[in-house]
Amino acid sequence: xxxxxxxxxxxxxxxxxxxxxxxxxxxxxxxxxxxxxxxxxxxxxxxxxxxxxxxxxxxxxxxxxxxxxxxxxxxxxxxxxxxxxxxxxxxxxxxxxxxxxxxxxxxxxxxxxxxxxxxxx
Numbered sequence: 746x747x748x749x750x751x752x753x754x755x756x757x758x759x760x761x762x763x764x765x766x767x768x769x770x771x772x773x774x775x776x777x778x779x780x781x782x783x784x785x786x787x788x789x790x791x792x793x794x795x796x797x798x799x800x801x802x803x804x805x806x807x808x809x810x811x812x813x814x815x816x817x818x819x820x821x822x823x824x825x826x827x828x829x830x831x832x833x834x835x836x837x838x839x840x841x842x843x844x845x846x847x848x849x850x851x852x853x854x855x856x857x858x859x860x861x862x863x864x865x866x
Contacts, residue, residue, distance in 0.1 A: 763783070765781065767814060768810075769806050776798070777801040780796070782818055785827070787823075790817075790818035792828040825862055826843075827861065829849060829850075831852075832858075845859045845861050846862055847860050
């Protein structure tokens with residue numbers, strides 16, 4: 746939340762309790778990556794609140810979170826996973842097999858987001 750000067754707790758919403766959460770914690774106790782999966786319907790899941798500590802970018806932690814969330818989605822019967830990606834994260838999600846569908850909203854009047862999706866097989 747720090748990059749946008751948002752207080753702790755603003756990452757929570759009404760679906761917090763019904764969503765599935767995953768994080769990667771080092772043996773030292775340091776949290777390096779996290780993400781959340783919510784079910785939008787019987788066949789669609791959505792990844793939200795993805796974050797990887799910048800010091801750990803490029804080490805596979807984000808991909809590991811995505812893979813685990815996709816497994817949870819498939820186990821729940823989802824056929825497709827959607828997400829809203831910031832413009833600077835499009836390449837990461839494309840490398841994970843997601844395709845941009847369309848430009849969507851502008852967060853905090855400065856951060857362009859794109860709807861992306863991936864079919865689960």
